[in-house]
Amino acid sequence: MIVVRIVTGIRHHFHARAGEWFCTAVLLNWALVLLLPGETFGTSASFNGLARIWSEKAWGIVCLIMGTARLIALILNGTFAHTRYGHFSPHVRAAMAFSSCFVWFQIVYGMFGAWTALPLSTGPGTYLAILLLDAVNFRRAMDDTGEAVAAKRHGST
Numbered sequence: 590m591i592v593v594r595i596v597t598g599i600r601h602h603f604h605a606r607a608g609e610w611f612c613t614a615v616l617l618n619w620a621l622v623l624l625l626p627g628e629t630f631g632t633s634a635s636f637n638g639l640a641r642i643w644s645e646k647a648w649g650i651v652c653l654i655m656g657t658a659r660l661i662a663l664i665l666n667g668t669f670a671h672t673r674y675g676h677f678s679p680h681v682r683a684a685m686a687f688s689s690c691f692v693w694f695q696i697v698y699g700m701f702g703a704w705t706a707l708p709l710s711t712g713p714g715t716y717l718a719i720l721l722l723d724a725v726n727f728r729r730a731m732d733d734t735g736e737a738v739a740a741k742r743h744g745s746t
Contacts, residue, residue, distance in 0.1 A: 623649030
């Protein structure tokens with residue numbers, strides 16, 4: 590049963606990938622909120638800088654694509670780790686974490702403009718922490734990539 594295999598694979602790797610799952614969930618939440626009807630960017634001055642970078646819809650689409658691709662990579666990594674696809678999943682996870690860092694950086698950069706007036710927003714600090722978490726996720730995925738390449742080179746996979 591594929592469903593059992595997917596659930597088992599996710600459960601087996603979840604603790605080691607919790608940071609990646611968290612960042613993926615936040616990306617998908619951003620996508621959902623920004624793509625739903627209504628003007629989210631108009632609700633806070635924190636979004637003014639983001640609106641100058643991309644439109645609300647563009648932010649939502651980018652977050653949806655990134656979050657969905659990352660979700661698929663995490664599911665495949667846990668489920669098909671010992672198949673021919675498993676060898677490349679750390680590479681995909683690293684690429685997704687790196688790409689997500691770019692998105693988080695843009696969010697932090699766009700929100701820092703809101704720190705010029707009182708009251709201050711919690712956004713820049715919060716998303717800076719997520720950016721740093723994804724930088725750690727990138728490093729961990731790169732470590733896994735090195736292990737996968739070494740295992741393939743020595744015939745372990």
